[in-house]
Amino acid sequence: MWSFFHKLGSPPWLFGIAGSILRWLLPITLVALAVGLVWGLLFTHPDFRQGNSYRIIYIHVPAAVVALAGYYVMAIAGAVSLIWKMKMADVAMKACAPIGAALTFIALVTGSIWGKPTWGTWWVWDARITSMLILLFLYLGVVALYEAYDNKEAASKACAVLSLVGTVNIPIIYKSVDWWYSLHQPASIKFTGESTIDASMLYPLLLMIVAFYGLFTCCMLLNMRAELVEREARTNWVRKLAGAGARR
């Protein structure tokens, strides 16, 4: 058990294991994304009131779900790097931020595009949408804060604190539609009780959510590998790796 944690702290080992996870996870994710998109966008029935415009759910909901979950991944990595001073946790935290920002941005933009034909407006300052915008700023804040420091240790400390404080926002986003009167509808997929989305529409949506989790993991591992090589550029294992790449 402990040897696993010690190995996690070793950059070459982490680089290798990330590579071997990517080798099978990336193809599976891409296939799941392709199948989910074609299934959701072409082979489901139109909605009884929204017609075809509801199909944006197959991008909007997965992006939003993974943007929220990804924030917890970032905050937990931040906490580990604060408490145990683990460099690799710091690498993981830094890798999450730009992906989370991109997913949040996708959720906001697709929501806006759906809002125009459905609600009659591109944007409204309701609790769900505003708290989601704050999430985007939190992610961008972590990216910017990291770049603002020359010293990596100080940067990771500041970013870890920011991401930990920001976790407050996640339950607010999630429960905003239940706590306040908002224009955004409550969740259709329910953990307790029956979902209010028809099963024929639900299955491709669940597949897309799983695919987006896979996409997040793949992007995070790719980011981590790039960061590891950059940080360890002067060590023997990276030189060996670069040499092997050049010879190939």
Next chain:
Amino acid sequence: MHPIRKQRLLIVIFVVLFSSAAVGLVTYALRGNINLFFPPAEVAQGKAPIGKPIRVGGMVREGSVQRSDDSLEVRFVITDFEADVPAVYVGILPDLFGEGQGAVASGVLNEEGVLMASEVLAKHDENYMPPEVTDALEKSGYDHKGNAK
């Protein structure tokens, strides 16, 4: 666990709990402002200010929509089945606006308690289903929420 790490863990937990409490208190204090709209029941209780821009949200009462013959004026009633707020709007309504559907109207309440709306938004609910399913439900005497008619 090493005492220094334990101390750091406690600090992390403290930061998260303290900031949650702070944000919780702020959102509790601002709860009236975070709500996007007033339900008609609160308007009836006089909680909504008169002569100031507000939003009222609820269901459009069945059979209440009256369109003018010679202008874009529309009159309808917003209800939460406890109280009603009549509204007047001049302009183009969103496609999903309809009787028995959710809507949020922003405008100003006049002295008679009529909302002079400047913008009307349709509110979609969380029910998604293909038209075939709703047809089947209609035939068997249920609405799209599965309630008996």
